[in-house]
Amino acid sequence: MASDISPATAAARTPLNICVFCSAADLDGVYTDAAREFAGLIGKRGHSLVWGGSDSGLMKVVADGVQEAGGRLVGISVEFLRNVARPNADEMIVTADLAERKAVMLARADAIVVMVGGTGTLDEATEILELRKHGMHTKPIVILNTAGFYDGLQQQMRRMEAEGFLPLALDELVTFADDGLQVLELLGA
Structure with a gap:
């Protein structure tokens, strides 16, 4: 369970615009409980959520x-x-289309968090990672690996790094977190 922080500590932090990529599907409690806890931390700490705008599923x-x-x-x-x-x-x-949506989300974000999702979330994540790889932004990217959802992706990315497919160290490109509290610690938020 995530701990609460004092109002003085929350006030001392710089509020961030945290962009969250996640599913609009209705999901199992293991995912929704973790998402609800993380979302509460974002709000309690005075941050803003930048998200796909949907009022359904995990986005809701x-x-x-x-x-x-x-x-x-x-x-x-x-x-x-x-x-x-x-x-x-x-x-x-x-926005007019998905490409513009991703561009606006990145522009409005101070940090990016990838939560569980399907092909749309994966599309958003890989584009943001590719832009970072090429130096088009330096915003931190954290993958919230709820219940080991992204274990396979993490393994694949380690292999990409080991075999020379990434021009920078994996931990310079993206970090993985097990829960929402760790995400915010990694972001200094």
Whole structure:
């Protein structure tokens, strides 16, 4: 269980815009419980959530948790998903397509966290990693490896590093965390 921090400690931290990539699907409790806990930490610590704007599935769980804990919501939706965008976000931007959505999410973020998800989440994560690899941004990227969901990806990325496919050390590109508290510790948040 994540510990709470004092209001003085929270006030001393610089608020971050934390971009979260995750699924819009309804998922098992192992994932939703971890997401809810992480979201609560984001909100309690005064950070803003930058996310895909959906009001369904894990995206909704994260947005609910951040909002309930007093955090700010910045949704970046896309035109063809406008009908599932969260109606009570603090800010909602609707982009023309997925490429623009990813670009706006990156521009609005101070840090990126990849949570469990399907091909859309994987697409977002790999593009952000590729841009970082090429020096197009220096924002920290953390993969929240809830219940070992990304163990295979971590193993594959270690192999890519070992066999020379990555031009920089894996820990300079991305870090993996087991829970939300560790994510925020890695981000200094």
